[in-house]
Amino acid sequence: MREKRLSEIGEKKLVEMLVDLLRSDWRCNDLPPGDDAACVSLPGGAKLLVKIDGFSVSSVKLPWMTLYDVGWKAVVATASDLVAKGGRPLVFLVSIGLRRDDRAADALELVKGARDAAKAVGAWLAGGDTNAAGDPWIDTAGVATPVRIVAPRVRNGDLIYTTVGRYGLTGLAFHIMRRGDTSEIYSYPEALRATTRPLPRLEFLSLLEEVGECITWAGDVSDGLCATLRNLHTISEHRIILDALPPLHPEAIEYAESHRLDISELILYGGEEYEIVFTVARGCETHVERAANRLGLRIARIGFVVPKSITSSIHTERVSESSWIPINSCLERVSTGWDQFKGWA
Template sequence: MRLKDLGERALLRKLAPLGYPQEAPLPPGDDAGGVWWEGVAWLLKTDGFSYREVALAGMGPFEVGWRGVAATASDLLAKMGRPLGFTLGLFLPPDLEEDFALALVQGAAEAARRLGAPLLGGDTNAGAEVALTVSGFAQAEAPLPRRAQPGDLLYLAGDRWGRTGAAIRAHYAGRSLEAFPRIREAAFYPLPRLELLALAGHLRGSLDSSDGLAETLWQLSELGVRVELEALPLYPDVLAFAGDEEGAQELVLYGGEEFEAVLVVPLEAEGEVLARARAVGLELFRAGRVGEGEGVFLRGRPVPRQGYAHF
């Protein structure tokens, strides 16, 4: 079967278990993999992408290098892993200017520095087009899988919901972001939340949201639960960009590249989670709850499954 017919999610379900250890701290196919070593989980994540797929209008190599580290770190932090280091693999056309390659690595190094972890070198290869592969490793005492039970609450961490989707929409529509500085900042310089680590031990589960919130919630529903959305964060600049509430909701649900976390919070832990988030300055938005059944719903209406897929 051709990959375009199989689809990315079905392909990943076939690939993820291959060679994966049964005693691993996270199940195959989660946001990161890992091994136990002396009672501590060492997590590893690798992300790859071509430059032309992620470089929005106005972005340069510095921003794309930054984005690569952000994507990898977001997966690790969603699993309660503290980043310890990153490596960068580059595929570069031979006629590329030296300054371009330097800026790619400088952007990656700056994002890593802000996350408290070094950039530890990598590899360079000749390629027909610019492409990057970023690997990151992290340490977690209690890594957090994708997990939920009926009765749990759903919280969205961070403030990029809808903003990155607006920037992507602006790119393809040829719209300027001059009047929307927070939307531009969210897309050009996303930084995953180290503050998530303050919630360790008080969450049921956590998922990185990169392919869009709707797709992330559908992945949660695949665990055998029904996701009931009661509200979405609709920021004034996203509403202004979209023009109406319906358009803003679409950007929140299907925007993508948020590099934020969807948190599953046991009802009895809600107070402690909110107190810890306030103490470290982490913005949380209560979006809904988990019920019995299957599917994803917004105020009782089905949310179609749409999101970024490579094939």
């Protein structure tokens, strides 16, 4: 396995191997190695959340994105992971790699986007590092102060919720990108905006302040809803039943109809929506739904968790064929979605 190429084993397997490396020295009791962020105890007992996230510029720069947009997205991707684990973003740092024949203006645009996104999420950009690179990259590190660390404690019967409002927007944008006629994006202004100036769901922090004791797990949707549910499935040791899909954004409905697409594909396999999926302890539903309503945070219940020992034959009695099949197939298609080393699968 160690001698295999990364393109053979894929990113998920590599991450598993790296997580094993870090496990024995792990000092964050609330969040396991491999989770979207880690926690750190300060001398004195206070805690922080920390996260680093990066990518090669070419892998995320959709044809209509500027380098400003890339810098913006780099910070938001890191911020969203911190927010999902209960952290209020405090500060960001960026490290950029650029080609020697790139223009100074390129570097400035990239960092301006990062700086402005940091401000937009209530934090600031405390510097960075510049490097020469054959293949440009940007890495963003973020530090957050916990509102309430969302340590995973999913139990049988917990309900699965997600913040909503953006589903389908990035899925349609990626679909346009893969079809090749990228000018079509300008007919979908909200999808254009979702891919160039996304924002994390900071309102989720207010929900945690109000009803944090009810929330038993949370993760942001960065690699697609299916991938986020797969993370929940892995971490919780529970089976996931999806009995409703989150509502699709009107632009995505329009796009799906005009291109005769299966809307579940747009919802499950999009990515970079930065919505937050979270589980709620059974009995807490009303409490959570009322708080979200008060806070103006749109959420939807999309499923629940049952023990892994329950077989799929039971699921079919409880949920309609049409709704549980997509999630089941998504969990079975292990390599579905974006893999850094295998690409789209």
